[in-house]
Amino acid sequence: MNLHQLRFVREAVRQNFNLTDAAKALTTSQPGVSKSILELEQELGVDIFERHGKRLRGLTEPGRTVLQSVELIIREIESIQRIGKEFAAQDSGNLTIATTHTQARYALPKVVQAFAQQFPKVRISLLQGNPQQVAEMVLKDQSDLVIATEAIADIPGLISLPCYQWEHVLVVPPGHPLLQSASITLHDLAAYPLITYDSAFAGRSKIDCAFSDCGLQADVQLEAIDADVIKTYVECGLGIGIIAGMAFDSQRDTGLRAIPAGHLFGSNVSRIAFRRGAYLRSYVYTFIELLAPALTRDLIEQAMLGAAHRGDD
Template identity: 35%
Template sequence: MRQSSPSPSIQVVKLRQLQCLCAVAEADFNVSRAAVALHATQPAVSKQLRQLEEELGLDLLQRYGGRVIGLTDAGERTLVFGRRALQCVESIRGLTQESRGDSGGSIVLATSHTHAKYVLLPVIRAFTRRYPKVRILVRHGGPEQASDMVREGKATVGVISIAPRDRNDVLAVPFRSYRLVLIAPPGHPVLKVKTLTLERLSGYPFVLIHPSPLGVHVLEKFKRVDLDVDVAVEAVNADMAKDFVGAGLGIALIPSFAYSPRTDRNLRGRDAGHLFDPVTSSILLRRESHLPRYVYDFLETVDATLERRRLDSLIFSQDP
């Protein structure tokens, strides 16, 4: 166990050392894989990690048989601050590029398949015409995964429905609400029911989008009134649910933006907004971070309410 060194030694911690610590954590503590990501050799990364521990006077890494297997408690805390420091450096670089008038860059979006296809696709199409030098990268994930990616700086923006649990370092900004639509194949008995009720719906096999916050939301609604749901099959997203419904496997509830009578000709839809709370879409942003001008333009293309002045007031607010 290392003895703590006097605090002045912390002043000589280098960004490269923090980069190595973060890279090793992101590589599941595989130092060789982290070295590849850093375009460095494995011995060089190991040396940077040892030097960081020596500078801080702390054991940051758990080792077994000469291999790194995890982080100590001190390592976990150092990783949080290390990521934050590297994110601040990226923000400074962004300010520099913006002051030079650079129009190139990238936007990494953490989102679901359903949001990517039905909400973001037309936005990306319009945006890339205006900013041909900006690269768009889409990373798949649910609310919690998207929040983690934004928090860790792996994604610029998260676009999700049903915001994840509160986190002081990630900001969730709602921008649009959607009603749920019940979909069924043509001729299904549920389409002839005059008034839809939860009790009526519980009598038919369901295609449930699960695991997902939407699926949990639907199940909880039935559970509150002591009704069971006959889940015939689970689908990972709205498109798969539509395919299963079209094949006659059951009925499903999906966000209204994912259903169109014009394109979904093998399905029929009925509004179910009176039975379920609307689905709210939100963007996720890292607090106290600099966003390039083109990111603000992208967000305002997503929804007019996501304008720069409003977002800045939230990103840099002292109240989490």
């Protein structure tokens, strides 16, 4: 058994059991991948893959168990390799962050700027998607960190820590009647068409629950994943926007007015998470602390130790 065989098994699964695509991803030959997998199966005495002729169709029951061990072994090896690289070059490398559009556009620019000034040799990559998608990126080792809302709090395999709280705001054109209201209610909002986030983003579930708990039906005319899109259509007169408070800038959004809506929809928590068992380079701890000063290296390591102990129980 060797590491190449384990990598071939993992990549075959990642490429939807297409050995040609797996070989291309690993810059090797398809016959070589096929032969190595067969040799591993012979050594183990079980079939890892179900086959139709020479084509792989899926994992066998023992194959699924083998894959779990393969993933664990390769991750540990990659962690060892990262440790070596860090000690060889403490201030250079790559940092990949998976996050939602709202975080990338409004919460991270100043943090990334400060980090880049401190670590100019570190290459930063931002990957975007909905909370479930960006969590998967970390679980699959495509990213070092994930930053999103509460949706990532309880995903198995992740250690998730709170960063900061935020509330929604209503955005309306100047002169809108709601600007004259001393205390806006959900009944007031239910009378207007609304423009807000897609159901997977930025606390949308809390918006829906707030209306539902009051026995009201929100008239959502348009959904988007991007607060800038929401604000654009509010300016076009299509309705009242509901966006994350961080997404409104009075200096930039001069054609709109913001109304606090925390009393209607409650507060939300943005969280940062990383894969359980991951090795975090020194500058990753620095990035996390720049984003959330309360999350010191000691606190993060305590969370990692606690997760390890829970896994042993």
